[in-house]
Amino acid sequence: MPDTVAAKLGPDKTLLLVDDDESFVRRLARAMEKRGFDVQTAETVADGRAMAMARPPAYAVVDLRLGDGNGLDVVEAIRERRDDSRVVVLTGYGAIATAVAAVKIGATDYLSKPADANDITAALLTEGEDLPPPPENPMSADRVRWEHIHRIYEQCDRNVSETARRLNMHRRTLQRILAKRSPR
Known part of the structure; x- marks a missing residue:
């Protein structure tokens, strides 16, 4: 998959990962770097907003619930500075209402944890009206x-x-x- 990812990435490969689970962020950052992304990480809403304002990323993966607030604040900051950014909201507390809120403020997609690097990459790189493949384990x-x-x-x-x-x-x-x- 990394070869096909490199082909789909544009000239700007910046990726901002915002999640308060330190080990998850490290693992995901390594996996995304192997796929050709230029990765920055943050563990708080404040750090994520600051990074988004200083260097708006082309891609972002943002956890919904962070220790110091709501990840949707980071999504809004990214959208203020760069409206073409592709943002995936990631959370362990999947609910349709939060997915709708995330998409309304500009998220490209919404994934529930546990999501692996392949799922996240597919969500980040899906273009236009293409639908992602059906889930392996749909909701009961x-x-x-x-x-x-x-x-x-x-x-x-x-x-x-x-x-x-x-x-x-x-x-x-x-x-x-x-x-x-x-x-x-």
Whole structure:
């Protein structure tokens, strides 16, 4: 795959990786450098914004939840300085509502962890209307339900009573669902 990546990369190969998982960032940076990217890394929103403002990257991979805030702030900073940048939002807390928010502010794609360097590279380099290949492990019906409930919860500004009313569900049942981890 690295040979085909080099062919798709343009003259600007800058890639900004923003994630607070230090070991993940190091591994991903090495893998992306092998694919021909010129990699910069940051572990906080503040550092990511500063790097984006100083040297707007052609490509970026940004974690949604960082120790000092929301990765979407970094995406906005990149978009302010460079509207042709290809940005992939990466998170371990995949929810449809956050994916929609990420795409609305300019992210090219949204991937849930664990995503490997091949998945990330494919998302960064997919052009135009091309759809990425279907996932190897699509969401289960339970996961789709969980995603829908969380989307409505986010749209109701995290108001449990209002969300329960809109979903025609008992408030305590909803609280139990929200307290659990997402199904696979």
